[in-house]
Amino acid sequence: MRISEESMPVLSVSALNSTAREIIEGNFPLLRVEGEISNFSAPGSGHWYFSLKDSRAQVRCAMFRQRNLYSRVQPRNGLQIQVLAQPTLYEGRGEFQLIIEQLQESGEGDLQARFLALKEKLAAEGLFEAHLKRPLPTWPQRVAVITSATGAALHDIRATLARRWPLLSVLVYPVLVQGDQAAGQIVEALGRANARSTEDVLILARGGGSTEDLWCFNEEMVARAIRASRIPVVTGIGHEIDFTIADFASDLRAATPTAAAEAVSPDRNEWLPKVQAQHYQLEKLMLRKMQDESQRLDFLQIRLRHPGEGLDAAQRRLQLARENLTRAMALQLSSQAQQLAYLQERRARQDPGQRLQILEKQLRQSQKNLGTVMLNILQRADLRQQQSTSALRLLDPLAVLQRGFAVIRDTSGRVIFESQSTHPGEQLVATLARGRIHCEVTRSDPENP
Template sequence: MAVQSTSNQTSALANRAVKDVYPVSRLVREARVLLEGSFPLIWVEGEISNLAMPASGHIYFTLKDEAAQVRCAMFRNRNNQLRFTPENGMQVLLRVRVSLYEGRGEFQLIVEHMEEAGSGALQRAYEALKHRLGQEGLFDQTHKKTLPILPKSIGIISSPDGAAVHDIVSVLKRRFPAVDVVLYPVAVQGENSAGQLIAAVKLADQRRDCDVIIIGRGGGSLEDLWSFNDEQLARAIFACELPIISAVGHEIDFTICDFVADVRAPTPSAAAELAVPDVQQYVLNFQRYQQQLTHIIRHRLTSEQRHLQHLHRALPRPELILRQQTQWLTQQKRMLDSAWHHQLLNYQQKLDYLSVRLKHPRAQIEKQRSVLKSLTHRLQTAYRTHQKSINLQFSSLQLRLQRQVPLSQLREQQNALQTLSKQNHRLIHQHLDKARQFLAQQVRTLAAVSPLNTLDRGYSITSKQNSGEVITVASEVAPGDSVLVRLHQGQLSCEVKKVDEK
């Protein structure tokens, strides 16, 4: 879309009396889009009232404080994650999206997450620390240490007055009474409890007077268990070289200590069961192994005894074996003597035959000397004949080569090459002249159709500021859109105030 200037366009639009009437649905829809685009996900705290939980699974209520109230909706796919049942008068903390219900034109909040306001701050701090330590790798299984199969000593880090210690000790006595127990007394809740827990973990790791550590306490609220969510305690557990079992609270309670420890037990009693084997089961296993070993030894002895009896029956008497071996040796001696006598006769016959055929060496030398002289004469004759043939061929080739020297042809080819080189230079210059003329013509044509000449005459090019798409029709933009107007010199960033499609 081309305009002469922004001021001319604004004045032209102001002079047009075109009414833009909004239907109610359009107004409400654009208001909803404006609201949802202006607010990100936010946290809101207030009191629940007018609670409705229909069979559809959605939850509708009003969130209020002393000065205002707002309608809220929490859909079924979100409230399935609730850990409590909402009630009227309950103080809650919500993570919401700001929206507008188009059917009634009512302002409302779409709830993504709901938690009780009392523990909300602690829960958010817990989730943030859990996410950060997980990103650092403190919870990775590759760092988990294996528990010893038969530990000699168990270290317990807990309150000496709590029920957790008594539960652990009673289970250890019942399952494996021979194991030693080392108690590191600490406070498990309160202002200084986290520091005592950290010091106990480091002390146990330094003293090495136990093979595995159980750290934990009984159940309680999130505030009661908060010492076990301390970041420095998590890092101390991660750095400890002894395997650690975390047994904090009940089975539904989870702390940072549970995630960073090598093993997490649902209760302190379960931690004791994980730390040591059952001695009764060991005794039963030993008895079963003893019975199996006794059975295997008896079966092996019976089998070997039977095999020995079989060998005794199969073994013949020594005098019988000696007689048989003597007879075999006598037979072998007779066969060897006969074979030796027969071989000696054969050698004697061959010697007589060769002595008849053997001639005197002097006669054989004279015969070979005569053959050598004949071969020498034939070789000399053949060499002289071949030498003459080679000389004749060489002379013939030398004459042919002298007649074929290409000096005259070389001069002709040099003259032809010079002629072709001059023609080539001339054609190249002609081709370059034609190319320069064609390029000049194209430049003149391009200058004639260039939009820069049009801009020089007072026109402009208008495009969308975000996409750069050129605007040719007024309906392609709406009031409030940003456009870019390019002039002959420079450009303008403008906002559309009004659109007249006619």
Template sequence: MENSQIVTVSALVELLQEVVEDNFVEVLVQGELANVSRPASGHCYFTLKDQKSQLRCAIFRSHLRALRFRPEEGSEVVCRGRVSIYPQRGDLQLIVEGMEPVGVGSLQLAFEQLQQKLAAEGLFDPHRKKNLPEFPQTIGVVTSATGAAIHDILTVLRRRSAGVKVLLRAVRVQGEGAAEEISAAIADLNREASADILIVGRGGGSREDLWAFNEEVVARAIAASEIPIISAVGHEVDISISDLVADLRAATPSAAAELVVQNRLDLERHLDQLVLRLGQQMKSRLLLLQSRLQGLEKRLKAPFEEIRLQRLQLQQLYLRLDQAMKAIWADCHERLAIASGRLDALSPLAVLARGYALVKQAETGALVKSFEQVEAGDRLQIQLAAGELIATVEKAAKKL
């Protein structure tokens, strides 16, 4: 082996690095994301793979922030970047500077990802949405000071509700930093607490132009607002994350202005209808009460006449009571006589009156019913219908 053919590992890696990085300055690679890792440094590391091969990749924090969507495990993407060799390990890797999802635009994917995330947190829940004030005195508007949105809002307010105060918080509504300005404006108006309701939005534009209202920072600012918010972004067909989080969505800025104020003519017309209905109801009520009063007057009688009638009724009741008592007395007397007759017929005194007698032992008072109960010489007490006798038994024998 000749010495001229021997190189160090570092030298070889440097040669390979030079060849690779000089020839693959920008490449587009399609594959599936795997082993996605996001350490505390803010960078993102992952593997890009297909059915046969895989390639280690890294996207640094500055480029990661520029992505419209969040790289997720299993997503099919196209990565734009440069091929490099990591000297410390001699690993071939792709330094990604841009990324697009396959089959769907990055903006649509970012929208769907954020929508799912906020829905899971309950930010779209109808129960957390606040009711709009019926007659706001001060309306806060977060939009561009030079755009068509503020012009449309002011036009509607001047036509429909004179005297309403408008508090404009001018912000950028597109481009880098616009979302942060919008969220800061919402927070500032809540701290001031001088507005009764807020309109947040802008006029129409492309999806990229409207994207500030699909940023998470704006959605969370709307959700945290203590003041009710109407979201009015773009045209009627445009739906943004702000629309979903806000307390109410308006199709356009003009529609938002119409929602927060009521036309005075409509209000006066409504009041006239209420007055007319109230008058009709009062008239009907008075007629009903008058009819009832007339009926009561017909039924009402003089007090003396009422007393006379009550006295006659009382006399009739006394008479009926006396008759009833007499009838009860006669019935009771008759029933007593019948019972007395039955009692006399069953009385032992009546039997004695017919010549019978009761015989008892003089010493014990026991009733004597048979000759076997006495012996010669026993003293007997004989009770008659009138008086009694004391006798001595001379003989006790069965009657023949």
């Protein structure tokens, strides 16, 4: 059945191109394409536009700014590259094109595989372990730079070190930083720097470039030479996005040569105020020390006397010693005389007649003292007897009765203490101070009136 021309839909050009774009993008995934760059342009928008061609065909390509910003390869006409791209159709002109996601030089895929294999091998050996990293000196005095003598990296490093810490001494080991002989020269420079052992830290640096340009820093011999170095090694290779095997082996990886110079040098703008403050404190301490020493010198000058004054003082001390000796001898003689008198008195006391007189005198005194003591004892005993008699009189029941009280008993002789223990008609006996009264209970009240 044939479709008549009248029944066929009519498409606009934009609808046709949109449908074609959807068909192309829907049927083609991301593709890896290789070719040579031609007609490269980079307008102010930041996007890259070029053609990718081989010997028989070409295709238009676009790499937008947000993608090419991180590219390590700078496109140029005639450069052989590989791209990871999405085929599509530019609807505005109806042109088939590739939207580039990644771009690398041809052969870079093999280099990346070699890079990853060597990195994995050295990491398995522990060559990149953090505990192997040597600490950088806080106050380095000498820095060695291993880089190209004509490259911009050396100029940036010198300028940064001069700006941050002009006191640093910089020694340059010029080497090739690209090509087949570069790795050997870098290893040799590391060996010579360690043989000298005069530098405090080493900087291994070069500017940016493609993977092939930087490949000498991915050589195994360079990584092992860095780890064998006794001097700490800081790498500043390429740009921020560039990582090499040397970066993993180094003691510190800096993003750029300038950053490497900043990493090894103190900042004078930070330390100058601190040094000035310490200088001020040192001046104060020195001034105070000079004042103390000046006062001490004055004191020593005061103490320093003429030798004649010393002799006079010695003579005065000698005279004083003589006087002290004379007094001491006089005191000693007086003490000896007192001792002699004591011994004579003691000898006299030990004479039998004298001893008897002393004992008789002591006996008479003892008899006198005994009489006094006996009299005192009798007087105290008489006083205690009088006190006891007075106390007994106070405790005598008859004395209470003499004050008008009476002792009430029943016929059995039991003492009555309360009215409730009696009953009317009961016979009671009241003992008075003189005599008794026989009475009869007529009434008893439980409470006092």
